[in-house]
Structure formats: structure tokens, C-alpha cells
Amino acid sequence: MKKNHHQFGVSIQDNGSLKFKVWAPNVQQVELNISSPYHLRKPMIPEQNGVFTTYVDILSFPVEYTYILDGYTERADPASTWQPMGVNGPSKVCDHTSFKWNDEDWTGLDLKEMIIYELHVGTYTAQGTFKSVIDKIPHLKQLGINTIELMPIATFAGERNWGYDGVLLYAPQESYGGPIGLKQLVNACHQNGIAVILDVVYNHFGPEGNHLEDFGPYFTSKYTTPWGKAINYDGEYSTFVRDFIIENAIHWLKYFHIDGLRLDAIHGIFDQSAYHILEELRDRFAKAAEEEGRQACLIAESDLNDPKYVSPQTNGGCGLDAQWNDDFHHSVHSFVTGSRVGYFEDYGSVEYISKALTDGFVYDGIWSNFRKRYHGKSSAEIPGFKMVNFIQNHDQIANASHGLRLASLVDKKKYLLASTLLLLSPSTPLLFMGQEWATKTPFYFFTDFEDTELQEAVRKGRLKEYSLNGISEGFRDPGDIETFRECLLDWNWNKDEECMEVFRHYQKLIALRKDHPALNRSADSQTNVNYSEEGEWITIEKSTNKGDSCIVVINFSESPKTIHVDNHVYQSKALYSTENIHQFNDSITLEPLSFAVYDSTHICV
């Protein structure tokens, strides 16, 4: 029996008429209420299982509309693609055929090649728009990254938001530039060889402007999430909720030419179904990408350390392309900062950095003091590129470090070493905006709810989290516009020589990663790591089965160190180092807090 997939929202028919389709089993009747280009109120036809449809002929754009539920409650379309007046305003039909794409030659980017740059549209520039991100494409190309990852842009309440309070999942936030702005950004990126990944939140909806329960059982009380009601992926009518979510993913792929999705917090996605929502999402998303003739990837954020999500379906996995590896971040962060606060108590040794580099998960079934239980399963069989590594991201800065950047926590030398670990790691690297020049601009959690009680509850909740971590100073009220303003990146960084030095370091490392055969296709290379128990140094050797090889040697200590590296190095070619190096027969001596990268290809052949 073939499944019938539902696409909700407005579609333009071949004859030019508009088809409106909404799922609203919680009500008896739905009326389509058009306010522009003329007024029209029209009952929709009920179909099976609470689906309502209607057709409207000969309209000129723009078309604005709402749905009226049971003759009384007026709501935006849950699958609206355009909300010019925000979450509580009318929906506006987006004519996808009218946008002129210039990315015909673009067919996507292989995950194995990705160097990802996460950015928040609202704080990346002073303008905070998709258009102003386009202006930074020359900067991104200069840096060398080839993929940007946009923090969530689904319409949220207010003018500014971190992104994880979205309530209208199909509509790009108007204050960022709406659907046309997003298309322009993707179009420009593709013309510049840059892929675009979108962060999507399929585990909860924001607390303000979420009227989905007026329509149907989008939520369940079977499970709880820390962020609000769990989404109904396995209860009665879940089929329609699943379609709503899966078709959202396909919508970005198809109409916005998005190259991949970052699935927020899949540990908040609960589904007991035999056919897990993430597996079905993967199947239908991959099929849609194939139909579009483009590559597209699904990358999960997961707190579960469960390799099944990125394992092939033939092995009982979900078949996702990659997942974020918090263990790499935590290992490096706690090692270089010395922090043992919160979950960092579980990390700190160089051994864990080594394990993250070779195996992926550090917590692969071992005891976690922070979690007070054994945690995870080995990911050693998972290819390195399926782990996305980072030394900063929006969450780790705003939540774990209370807004402070790594550059504010460690000195420049340590910063460069952590950056080297990231960019030469066997996994797919992800940078957070401004990291490339060691910006100290903070990145706080911020919101802009109209509901003052909600805003206050959020403030109190955040303050409590602060206190739990034993930190009281530096707290910022998420609702205060100054909190948001403090987060705006300062693009005068290039007048600062230290920032420029860091930027050149990033350029060099990215270029190395792209150019060296043992680094640029991590999928096909082996990684061997050695380190001193005391954490003074680490060596990372990467080699391909074609004999290409390179070795990264890092001295973390405050004094010069002579590090054994077999007999490879004395004939090897130093590719990059920021300090003096002394090579010996089977060792090298590095200055304090320095590193060197060697090509060792000719030795291994």
C-alpha cells in the first residue's frame, strides 16, 4: 500500500489557480480568508482525516490570506512561506516560479569536502539581513570556507531571536529579508561556490505565536522536552505531523536550493515508530535531492552519542549523513581553558582529544560523572567526515561559556593550537562566525517576545541556569535589546594586527586542508594519534592508502619540547609552522605553545 504524502500550504496549479491545503482535524470547518488583492471568504472542503482544501482562480500577486477556524479563530497558515507582518499577521503566497535562479551549474557539495561556517543572520552584520550576508561573501571566499550554515531563520515572535523559537517553519523571517532575501543569499553563495546549510528545529516550537494546536494534534504528552511540548511523531494522526515536517525539509531543498539541513537537538525528537521519523526524513529528503539533481546532506545535532543515527540503514541505522560531535569540542575546550564547570568536568585530558580525533565519540559507553550514568556507544566504525567538529558554536558560547568566546578565555597561542586541531582534524570542521579572527564579541542568548510574562519567565530561567553553574556575574537579560546589540560582530577587526594574524592562520590551515591529499579527503585516510600522558604534546598523522601522508605536531606546554615522531620527520617538508622548528633524526623540537605540519608522503610510499 503506497503512502500518500501530504504537502500543505499553497501551490500554484498548472492552470494558474491556487490550491490551498491545510490540516485541521481539531476543528469542524475552515474558511479561507483572502485580504489581498481583494476580499474573499470561502469555506474549504473537508477531506479525510481533517484535511481541508480549496481552489481559487485568477488572482494577481501579492495574495494575502488567513484561515478562519470554526468561524471564529483567525490564524496564519501553519505552512505559510511568507509572514511579512510576523507570526500573528496574515500569510502571503510566495510565487516560487518568479524567482530567477542563476545557479544552474551548481549541483551541491560533497560533505567530505565541506568546511562549514555557522552564522546568525541577525548578528552577523549591523543590518542583520540575508542581503548583508551576501556582502560578506568576498570575506568568506578569502577565508576559504566553502559552506555556510545559517542558524534557524523560520519565522519567530519579535524582531530578533537566537532562532530556536521559530513557530512558522516554512517562512523565512521577514526581518532577515523573507523568502526572497533567502533565495538571493543562496543564489549568490552558489555562484561563488559556497554551499548553504540551514539549521532546522524539528524537536519543539517556540513559545509565542505557536497556534498549531488550534489546528491539530501536533504535540504529544507522551514525552517531554526541556524546550516545550514534544512533537507528535508516533501518536494518532502523527502521519500528518511527519508529512508537515518532512515536506518542510523538502521545501527548503526544492524552492530555496538549500544544500543541507542541520537538525537541531534530535535527542528532543521522540519516536517509537518502527520507521523512525529521521529515517523517513532521510529517505524522502534523499529522494527529493535526487529528483532535483543535487547533492544534499542531513546533519544531526545529538546529545546521545549513538552511532545509529549516522549508520547506514542496512545496519539498522537512520542513514543521516553526519552529526555534531560535542565530545571533540568539550575535550579541546576543557583542555585549553582548564574549565571543569558543568559538563566540562567529564573532560580535560589530552587522551580524550586523541580519542575524539580517532574514534569520534569519547563517551562510548564509559561512565560520565556529569550525567551520573554510563553514556554512549562506540563510533569508531563511523568514518571521520560523518562527525562535525568545532571548538566554538552558538550553543557552546552562549550556554556553556555564558556568551564568552574562546578568544576571551585563552591566549592567542592556545587559540591557534585549538584552531589547528580543528582544521586539521579528520572530521568535518565547523567554525562559528568571527572565530576566524578570534573575535571577542560575545554571543548571548536573546529573544524579543511581546508577552512580557513570557519574557520575564525566560529571563528567570536563564538566570537560574547561570546560578547553577556557579556563575553570577556577566548575566545578560535575553529580552534587553542591548544584549542583542552586544552580539553584533565588529567588522573593523581587520584593523587589528592580532586579528589579522589569526585570520591568516585560518586561511593557511584551510588552504592546507583543501590542498593536501591526506587532509582534503578525510574519508579515505587513516589517522594515528600519539600524545604524552601529561598532555604536553600530541602528534596526529594522516595517511591515505595511496601513500600520501602528513603529520601535525603540537606542543601544548609552556616550555620547548622535543617530540619523537619516528624517523619520518628529518627528511620531511615542513608545510606550516608559526614558530621556529628544530628537526632531528627521529624527533623535532617545538617552541612553547607551537605546532608544525609536515608532509611525510615520500617516507611512507
Next chain:
Amino acid sequence: MKKNHHQFGVSIQDNGSLKFKVWAPNVQQVELNISSPYHLRKPMIPEQNGVFTTYVDILSFPVEYTYILDGYTERADPASTWQPMGVNGPSKVCDHTSFKWNDEDWTGLDLKEMIIYELHVGTYTAQGTFKSVIDKIPHLKQLGINTIELMPIATFAGERNWGYDGVLLYAPQESYGGPIGLKQLVNACHQNGIAVILDVVYNHFGPEGNHLEDFGPYFTSKYTTPWGKAINYDGEYSTFVRDFIIENAIHWLKYFHIDGLRLDAIHGIFDQSAYHILEELRDRFAKAAEEEGRQACLIAESDLNDPKYVSPQTNGGCGLDAQWNDDFHHSVHSFVTGSRVGYFEDYGSVEYISKALTDGFVYDGIWSNFRKRYHGKSSAEIPGFKMVNFIQNHDQIANASHGLRLASLVDKKKYLLASTLLLLSPSTPLLFMGQEWATKTPFYFFTDFEDTELQEAVRKGRLKEYSLNGISEGFRDPGDIETFRECLLDWNWNKDEECMEVFRHYQKLIALRKDHPALNRSADSQTNVNYSEEGEWITIEKSTNKGDSCIVVINFSESPKTIHVDNHVYQSKALYSTENIHQFNDSITLEPLSFAVYDSTHICV
């Protein structure tokens, strides 16, 4: 890092002293309070993570004790193996070394050979004890079954209970005969070549006498179950809860020589851990069985139609040995009774019986009207013996049929046909006590809570369920002792010729299943099913790759039917039929509502 597994409760040390160990992170101090053979109150030593231990020397049995929490709250040991005074009485040490086992030659039974007989100790006989079940072993041997499955016997509140309200998981109910009674039953079964499976409830605890939260975080609010708080399998300290549960399974295996466990409602077991509790249970249980030198199986009850639970771990599965297949029951029940009430609305066609026989799950991703969603995944790759089939069980009688037996719903001929489908099916058959003589003794849900408010709430809850199914008459108050008494089997059945006739039918079918090479090792045989679209007849052919073959032909219609069966039958040997048969060249004619079983081995070679 090797995991440290905790066994809780009392263990006798090599030097004869007793070690008491309890997990109680919710309190500051625990005292051991011995009341027999003499009085002793002794603080226990706190270890890491809320574990408390103490040793006591030179005690003579019996030893009775409680734990006193924070100087005030007196409780039975959560891992008590003996509760002579019930859920709120003291715990009694069970000296496992003192029981004389006579089952040295017994090494268990292969699941592939099992013919399971589910029974409820309290209602199987008028006495309602383990000992009185021993008295029925001759009956069971006469019938021919080789495995009994005991409904849960863990200590529950009151004198009588269905079994799913157990609160002291390690202690066999005293009113049944306590731990010694259970050992005697298992011992006697083994001496008679009968394996014993125990039904265990690892998804919730009963509502009365459950004091686990005084000790530690056994429960979680992250998930909900319909039967009470969900067990904490993945939160903080879940490691200890997991050990508590897994060691319970091993406890039955090791000290009670149990041959397998039936895991109640695994859809109520929630665990996001990478190493799923059922996978860990399977690993540790299998290891313990190996150490004991015996076979032992784990059989799940599951409402999920997800083949992963019985798939090998190498394919990402949990590796359980088998699971109950409700779809077989529902298909047969709705077909023969015509019922479309409740979940039976999803069944009724002979096509579904065929699918259940060949594939296992009928709902393998298809739409379910009852569930209002797509349901399940194909189990066609799962060997047949890993599905446990039944046409009655405690749940289906008491819940889906409001206490009424199949024999009260259909006439004898249909009953015999349904029984034939069951016992000659490619899956592992399970009978419910009394089914072998078509007893009409009802089996209701019953409880015996002391808390009258709880008892009343349970009564109202059940009444509401009744009403939901559109049935109002025949309701029985679960707390009324008469409800229980009505369920006691009537062992005078053998004075009734119709009952005897059914019993002989069961004997014959069981003997056929055990003797015929194509039936007795379902694992190694193929099943082909043909049927008429109108549901008038079905043919089930089973053949091994060694050429053994037999064919079951069933006429469900009220008139004689000539059924095409290729050219096998005319030379074949009729093994069994209750009515006249007319064989032709490539077909046979069966009387209304009758069947025939042929050996077709010589044709196929």
C-alpha cells in the same frame, strides 16, 4: 573502562556472613533492621552514588529484616527475594544454597521447539499455588506442550492479582508459595521435560506497595506510560536502575532455573541510550545463561511492530529471541468471530491471516484506521519461530473480549479451525490455560488492593474502557473477590465429551507439530500460503530444504468446498482430519468448516 555491575539484596559470603546491599541515593543514611533470629539495628556504610552495604556474621535462618531510611521510614528491601507478609512486611533472606535441585540433566529447551502454555498460578487451580500447578504436570504432558509460561509472580499488594501490579520484583508472591514453591515447580517441570518461562514487568510498577522512590530515582517524568510512571532507564543514576532490572532477570535464571522471560509491554520501556536497556539485558542475560550452561530465551511483548527488537545486534537490532505477534491473533480472532470492535476494525480478511503466517507482521508500514497512522515495518526477514502466535492470551481475553473466551464467541468447528491455524503455523505457538479443552471459564482483570480509593479508581477506569468499546453489560468489578472466583478453571472438564473432543484435537495437532519434519523445526522450513479472496479457504504448505513437506487445507465456509492444491494431494497421505475428505487429481473437497493435513513429502523430493 569495564562497567561495574551491581547486584542488590542479600548474598551469603564464603565465610557464611551475610552481605546486605541497597541503593538509596535519595536518603542520607540507611540502617539494617533485623527482627529475626534476634534484634539488631545497624547503620549501613555509604559507598559511591548512594550504594549502602553492611555485613552481618553468624546468623541462623530464618533471617528477617527491613531497611530504615534516614532514621524514620521502614521499608522492605527493594531486592527482597521473600516477602512472607506481603508488600509492606519485612523481607526474609532466601538461602538459595539450601534448595535441592534435581534438574542436573536439564539444559533448557530450544525456542524453535517450544509449544508454550501460558497460565496464571492463582486461577489455574482452586488452590492457586505453585504446588497445585505441579499436580497438573501429568495433564500438561498428556496434552503434549513442553513449555509453561507463568504470568507475573512478583510480589503484589493483596492476595490475588492479575500479576501486572508487582512491586517487589525479586520476590515470588507468598500466596502462590513464595520462592521455595516456585523452585519446586520449576524443578518438577524440568524433571518432566517442561521448560518454564516467566512473565516479567519491566515497564512499570504496581500502584500499591511501591516505595522505590523512597530509595532512589527509579522513575522518570521524561516519558509517560498508561500504567504508571515510566522507569528511569536513561536519566541520572539510570545505571543503577538498569542493574536492578537486569540482575532481576539473571536472578530468575540463576536461582530459580527459569528457562526464559516474557518481557511485558516493551513499548512501555523508554530508553534513548545508545546502548538500549533491552540490548544490555539481552547481552548480560545471554552471558549468564552461558555461564550456567543452559539455554534461556527472552521473548518480548511489543505493540510496535518493529522487527529491530528481534533482529540481530549486528544488524542494529536488540537481539531478543522472539516477540509476541498480536497481528496473528487479531487476524484470526476478527476473521472467526466477525468482531470489528476496537483494534479489530483493522483486521478481518483472510489475506491478513496469510500475511501473518508468511511475514509475521501484518501492519508493516500500512495505514491503520484504528491507530490513525501508518504502523510498523516488515518482519518478512525475521524467521517464523521468532514470532510467538496465539489465538487467546490473558490480555486478549480479559481486555479485548471483556473476559470471554474464544470458545464462548465461536462454535466448536470454528474453534477447531482457529486452533489448527495456531498449532500448525510456522511460528511458535502459545496456548492460554484451558484453551486445550475450549473452556468457557472467563478470565477477567482482578486486583485486591487495600487502598479502597485506589480500588475504586481502578474499577472506574475499567468501566470507562468498557464503555469506550460500546459494551456495557458483563462488566465485573476487579476488586470483587467473585470476579476472581469466576476465573478459576473448572477441572471437571474431562467429564464433558465436547471438551474431550477438543482436547484430543489439541493432542493430535501438537503431536503432528512435534513429529512431522516440516512442522517441528519451523526455523528450517518454507511456508507458502494460498487462499480465496472471499475468505472461504486457505492452504498452508510447509516444506524443508530436505524435501519434507506437508500441507494444511482449511475450509472456513459453511458449505463443502473443492480446493485446488496443485497435483500434490491425490497421492498424498492424509495425516489428520476431523471430517470426510474427497481427494481428486489436483484438489480436495472438504466438508463445511473442516480441515485436512496431508504429508506431501514424497511429491516434493
